[in-house]
Amino acid sequence: MTVAVLGIDWQTLADAVGLGAIYALMAVGIGLVFGVLRLVNFAYGQLVMAGAYALAFASERGWPVSVGIVLCFAVVLALSLLMDRIVFRPLRAQSPAVMLVATFAVAFLLQSIALLWFGPLGKISASLATLNQPVTISGVDIRKIAIVATVLGAACLLVLVLLLGRTRVGLHMRAAAMDFRTAELLGVRAGRVIGAAVLISGLLAAVVAVMLTVQTPLVTPDFALRDTILVLAGVVLGGMNRLVPATLGGFAIGFASGLLGGALPTDQSQYLPSFLFAAVILVLVIRPGGLFTREGQQAVERV
């Protein structure tokens, strides 16, 4: 059974939605920290990589899946908070360019550490491999991970929407993202808001690490690097300044990536990024403010 228009089968579509959901979570993780700190965290992918190594580490020792997942969350969260303490906070007053370059440094540092500790060949994280098996839903085979990723992604986003919309710290985070200085003048605790953003961003990175290792069980030092670059493109595509457009941008690029990956013949799949980035450039030429921002929104913000 195929979707008549594009000649893409349902399985590819389901995989694309699943990948879109994972990328959407990464986009939220990057977007949250950007909103509060005006910092593009290029090292976000290395957080995911660290989590993936934790899973592989547990898997190679034959530890239960749950232990691997707990270890993954512990490693990613510890690393996020450490990054915040050592790099983000001391540089908070610096220009966005300084902070961006600093995150590049952190990214390469973490990558080099992974290379030194675990070698270039990579480790296998196999404990969740069963999620790659398909289930049959009304005659269509869909990989379990596609369903898990979609449901988990939607659930995380829902929790986040509630957190940002209904809680005090959520309100403070939104206000700080719009106008940090005024928020501080009102008594909003800057450290707490930044800490919450970094923490949530780290939690999401851990969730992403778990799901990406199912897709790609071989964990190497450049694990999630390509995904991060794609997501960053997606975030810019959607509209960097806002969380919802940024998330939609992340989803869009993941979805497009999944669809194209399924549609392109295997021997031409190396052209996938070229197609994606060409599309991103085209969209930004036509809509510099982002694909999912309303007309005029950018102009209003500069006032």
Place this chain on the structure above:
Amino acid sequence: MTAPALAVEDLEVRHGAVTAVRGLSFEVGKGEIVGLIGPNGAGKSSTLHAIMGAVRPTGGDVRVNGVSVVGRRAEDVARRGVALVPEGRRIFAELTVEENLRLGLAGRRSRDGVAEDMRQVYDLFPVVEEARRRKAGTLSGGQQQQLAIARALVADPEVLLLDEPSLGLAPRVVDLVFEALADIRERGLAILLVEQRAQRTVAFADRAHVLSKGQMRLTLGPESAGDTDALVSAYLA
């Protein structure tokens, strides 16, 4: 003798090589309105920012109820009972009016009595209550100013700082803002009012300090509101 709600002593603020405020001293007691007037660049806003902790003074002291707040972060000064209505209102346009007010609660020292304080603020500014579910950005300038004052008041401050609250408002709305300030004074708040409308401020405040080039030139009581000559010469000093 109890300490005044706000005491500024020998304050000096420098921005790089430029001295914005030098040797400025004044006090604001409970239930008093003190005006700070003067030409552009006289150091009025710098004084407010230094009190609030948004810029660090290079000399002197700022005390709230007798406790020095120099060197503290703005968020801590806010939590010591100082609320600022910033220049240009600085409301959060994309949040609802109610969310803007809830942000004001961040500066409260106690969670008790929130409902009463909200009620009082709504009574003072009925327009804010009517619009509470709307995006703050859809309000008119006058309504936004009322929201900005309301947001400062729900923090239950003892000291209220206002930076040019009448700027860009229609005369009718300016009247409304000044009436509200008179009402707020009755509750025992100490109000420091930075204004461009010199004569009106002199007539309205318990006393008004005229600043020029970062220094205090003159202090006027309401009885001097008609004394244009004194004002003009202080402005030109």
